[in-house]
Amino acid sequence: MSSSIKLGGAFIGLMAGVGFASGQEVLQFFISYGWPGLAGAVIASLLMSFLVMTLYMIGSRLKTDSHDEAINFICGPWLGKVMDWMITFFLFGSVVVMLAGAGSSAHQQAGVPQALGSAIAAVLTIIIVCLGIKRVITLLSLITPILAVMIVVIAIYSLSTMDKSFSELEKIIRTEPQATNNWFLSALLYVSYNVAATAAMLVVMGGTVKESAKAGIGGVIGGLGVGLLILVMSLALMAKADVINGVEIPTLHLSNQMSRWFGSVVLVLFQIKLLLTSIGLTFALAARLRSYGIPFFWGAALSVSTAYVASLLGFVKLVGIVYPAMGYMGSVLIVCIVFAWVRIWRQRED
Known part of the structure; x- marks a missing residue:
């Protein structure tokens, strides 16, 4: 059971950077649609649990x-x-967004030039990625409880200090950028881009667990945990829709509303989460490039250096462009995962 919990925590930690830690992703894909966005979050949570469970089980069965x-x-x-080439692109695109987020948050909180903040994150990613996959999993799972507490604290503050009615706040939140023009499609794209971005890492993490059933349970724990945190964050953002309007990193802005000290703590946590996610994705990317004869370290260095240049486009712009595009392309992968699960189920019956 401990391996299941560790895998579940690792997925939540991995998703923290790619999928919801900044609040910008939750804003564009869910709560900017108002209350229907919460229904989208529930649907996304259930679908993600199933897909992550399947990917973990496949990785465990193949020991890849x-x-x-x-x-x-x-x-x-x-x-x-x-799909191999598409996933390699997804990994690269996600690393680009992680580095952009690191630079944007450092600039918003401490006035550090965005290019410098992203550069520091890039260098640390290249250095730490050589620690190995099991240490990366441990680091990702360790950050999860801290992340959960941070989100709950921000949500309690937001809900207890809101000074407008939810009907007024819903009108304001609907003016924020939306991933698509439909809440249901956005929920599906959210799942699609996150699974596409993390699939390579998930099968590798699943490969570290001998029993596929335990790996699958880890996927369910991780998917449901992510869904719960998204719902809590959605309520926090809705309660402060008038405060976060036009802000790049909503969670960081709300933490500063509480106190400058808490904002600094959240900045550190946010940077760690982005860094760990970037490391996990870079590990999978470098492992793939190694099969083409590129040494692991140089594959990581080349990938992250190129991603750093692309990250200079800006965090919000990249979230609005890269993630929806990944979502549309990743829908093909989701269909394939469903059919793979059917094959596995039939083999178990035989």
Whole structure:
């Protein structure tokens, strides 16, 4: 059971950077649609639990240390090659957004130039990624309880100090940027881009667990945990819709509303979360490039250096462009994962 909890915590920690820690992702994909966005969060949570469970189980069954074998199993040899390149692109795109978020949060809180903040995160990513996958999993799972407490504290503050009615706040929140023009489609795209961005890392993490059933339970724990945190954060953002309007990093802004000291603590936690997520994604990316004969360290260095240049476009712009595009392309992968689960289920019955 401990391995299941560790995998579940690692997924939540991984998702913290890619999917919801800044609040900007939750804002654009869920709560900017008002109350229907909460229904979207519930749907996303259930679907994500199923998909992560399946990916963990596949990784465990194959004992894989790179995503190419697992993707060929999921998609077949021909489509698998196409998806392999797409997932490599997804990994790179997600690292770009992580570095941009690191620079943006450092600038918003401490006035550090965005380019410098992103550069520091890039250098640390290259150095720490060489620690190995098991240490990365441990670090990701350790940050999860701290993350959960931070989100709950911000939510309690937001709900207890709101000075407008929810009907007024809903009108304000609907003026924020939206990922698509439909809340249900946004929920599906949210799942799609997150699964696409983390699939390579998830199958590798699943490969560290001997029993596929325990790996699958870890996926369910992680998916439901992410869904719960998204719902809590959505309520926090809704309660302060008038305060976060036009802000790049809503969670950091709200923490500063509480106190400058708490804001500084949240900045440190936010930077750690982004860094760990960037490390996890870079590990999977470098592991894939290694199969083309590129040494692990140089694959990581080349990937992160290129991602740093792209990150200079800006965090909010990248979230609005990269993630929806990944969501549309990643929908093909989701369909393949569902069929892979059916195959696994039939094999168990036989």
